[in-house]
Amino acid sequence: MIIAVDASGGEYAPHEVVKGAIKAAKEYEVEIALVGRKEILYVLAGRHMGKLGMSIIDASEVIDLHESPVEAVRGKPDSSIVLGTNLVKDGLASAFVSAGNTGAVLYSALVNLGKIPGVERPAIGCLINVNTTAPVLLIDAGANAECRPTHLAQFARLGTTYIREIFDISSPSIGLLSNGEEEKKGNRLTQETYQLLKTAKLNFIGNIEGQDISAGTTNIIVTDGFTGNIVLKTIEGMSTNWLYSLSQSGQLFSKAYSLPSRALHRDIGMDSWSKRLDYREYGGSCLLGVNGNIIIAHGRSRAKAIKNAIGLAKQTIERNVYQKIKEESYE
Amino acid sequence: MIIAVDASGGEYAPHEVVKGAIKAAKEYEVEIALVGRKEILYVLAGRHMGKLGMSIIDASEVIDLHESPVEAVRGKPDSSIVLGTNLVKDGLASAFVSAGNTGAVLYSALVNLGKIPGVERPAIGCLINVNTTAPVLLIDAGANAECRPTHLAQFARLGTTYIREIFDISSPSIGLLSNGEEEKKGNRLTQETYQLLKTAKLNFIGNIEGQDISAGTTNIIVTDGFTGNIVLKTIEGMSTNWLYSLSQSGQLFSKAYSLPSRALHRDIGMDSWSKRLDYREYGGSCLLGVNGNIIIAHGRSRAKAIKNAIGLAKQTIERNVYQKIKEESYE
Known part of the structure; x- marks a missing residue:
C-alpha cells in the first residue's frame, strides 16, 4: 500500500509533514511517497527512506494556500497537488493526503480523478x-x-x-x-x-x-x-x-x-x-464522491495531525470506501 | 420607566422569571409589569409589589414554546406575548422582555408594533x-x-x-x-x-x-x-x-x-x-427594526438571565435605540 503525501502543502510544510510521514510509516507500516521538492526532501527524509520504504516524487512547483484553485491547478502541472492526485489516478498510490490549498486539492481531484458516475x-x-x-x-x-x-x-x-x-x-x-x-x-x-x-x-x-x-x-x-x-x-x-x-x-x-x-x-x-x-x-477529512481516496488535512497540521491523516488514509484504503461508494450506484 | 416582563414565557416560568424580575427591580430601580396568570403572580410576587413598584397584568392564555407562532398569536389574543407587545404599542411599557416562544414574539411584534418604515x-x-x-x-x-x-x-x-x-x-x-x-x-x-x-x-x-x-x-x-x-x-x-x-x-x-x-x-x-x-x-437579544423595544431572552433563562435581560431592556430604553434606528431613515 503506497500513500502519497503532499510534502509542500500546509503552513508547516515540509518539516512537519515529513516528521508526520516518518511517524506514520513506522506506526502504520505503510509505504509513503513524499511529493515535493526533492532537494529538501532528501535532506529531511533521506536517511529514513531505505528502512521505512519511503520514496520521493519530485514536484518542482508549489501551490500557495491563498492561490486561486482553478488557475493554480491549471498553471502548475508540476505542483505537489496535481502530481499527488495523478499518482492516485494512475494507480501508483492508493491515496493522496494533503494539508495544502483545499480548493486546489478539490479542483485537482475533480479534473484529474473525476466524479464517481452519478455523484453530482x-x-x-x-x-x-x-x-x-x-x-x-x-x-x-x-x-x-x-x-x-x-x-x-x-x-x-x-x-x-x-x-x-x-x-x-x-x-x-x-x-x-x-x-x-x-x-x-x-x-x-x-x-x-x-x-x-x-x-x-x-x-x-x-x-x-x-x-x-x-x-x-x-x-x-x-x-x-x-x-x-x-x-x-x-x-x-x-x-x-x-x-x-x-x-x-x-x-x-x-x-x-x-x-x-x-x-x-x-x-x-x-x-x-x-x-x-x-x-x-483529528484524522483529517475525506473527499467523498471522486474516483479515488483523497484525504484533506488541516492547513495548520503539525506532525501529529499529518500522521493521523495518513492513518485515516490507510483505513479508507483498507475499508475500500471509494469502491463501496461506487457500488451504491448513484446513477 | 415601566418594563413589561413575560411571566409565562420560557422553560422556568413563572418562578424563575418572577425571581429575576424582583432582582432587577431592586438592582436597576425599574418598575416591572409582570404579564401572566394573575393568581400565580400574586402568590409569587404579591409581597414585593408595593415596595418595588411592581404590577401585574393578567394574561389568561399561554403560548407554548412549540406552538406555531402565527396560529398562536392569532388564536391567543389574551396571551402574555400578545398583551406584552401591546403594552409597548400603547405606550404603557417602554420595553417588553420575553423568554417565551421566539417565533411568536417576533410575529406579535411584527403585527402589533409593525416595522420601522423602510426596514425590510x-x-x-x-x-x-x-x-x-x-x-x-x-x-x-x-x-x-x-x-x-x-x-x-x-x-x-x-x-x-x-x-x-x-x-x-x-x-x-x-x-x-x-x-x-x-x-x-x-x-x-x-x-x-x-x-x-x-x-x-x-x-x-x-x-x-x-x-x-x-x-x-x-x-x-x-x-x-x-x-x-x-x-x-x-x-x-x-x-x-x-x-x-x-x-x-x-x-x-x-x-x-x-x-x-x-x-x-x-x-x-x-x-x-x-x-x-x-x-x-448573557443579557438577552434585541429585536431590531420594529416600532418598540423588544428583548428576547433565552428559553432556558433562569432568574439571573431574566435579570440581565431586564438590564439590557433598561439600557436599550435609556439609550433610545429604537428612536435612533428610526432616525437613520431606512426609506
Missing part, C-alpha cells in the same frame, strides 16, 4: 469528536458553498457509506442541520432536503440544531458546505481559546499550590479534554 | 461574549431563515446603530460571516452582500470566518438568520459541555488534593470562564 457534487466529510464517543461526521464541511436539495440528499448517502464502512455501524443516524427541530423549520434548501431524506432509504432522524453537534445526537450531520465550514471553524476557534485558557489556568494553579502542572492535567482529566479539542488529534 | 426585515441582534472584552453582536441570530442581500446590508446598519448607542463605539467594525476571507468566497448571498457593504457608509472590514467569532475580530457579525441561529446554538452546546467538564474536573481535583473546590474556581480563574460561557450571564 463530491463533498468533504469531516470527523468531529468534540464531546462524544460515537463518530460524528459533518458533511459537507466546505467543498460546496452553494447547494441544491439533491446535493444534500447525496451527501447523506455518501456519509452513510463512509461511517458504515469505517466504523462498522450498519445504519448510521443522519440529522439535517437546521435552525429548529420541526419539519417546517429551516431555509428553502433544508425544507426541500427534508422531504427528500424523509423518503430515502436512510436512517434519517430529522432536523438537528447547533447544540446537537457536540452532543453527538447523530452519526452524520448533513449540511451545505457554507454552513458546514462556518460551524467547523467556529468550533475550532472556541477550542483554540479554551486550550489556551486551560494552559493558563493550569499554570496559575500550579503556582498557587506548588503542584506540578502535570498533576492538573492527569488528575482532573485536562489531557482528555485537550485531546478532544485539539485539531492536531 | 427586523432582525435579532445577540451579544456574544465568548472570549473577548469588546462587544460582539451577531445579527441576525435567528429571525429570518431565508434572506436577500439587501436584508443583510440592513442588518449591518441596524447592528451599527445598536452597538454605537449601547457601547459608545462611534464606528463599530462589521464582518460578513463567510467560508473564507477573500471577497469572492462565500455563497451567492454573501457574495452579493459583500458588494453592497463595500460601498455602504459603514465600517465594513470584509469577510470573517468561524474562528473570528470567539476571537472578537469585529464588533458586528452579519449573517442570515439560518446560519446565525446554528452558530449560536453550536457555541451554546459546546459551552454547556465545557461547563460540565469544568465542574467534573474541579470535583476530581478537589478530591485528589483535598482542596476546597472554590480554590480551583477562584485561583485558576474558572469563575471568569464560567461567566463567559454561561448563557445565564
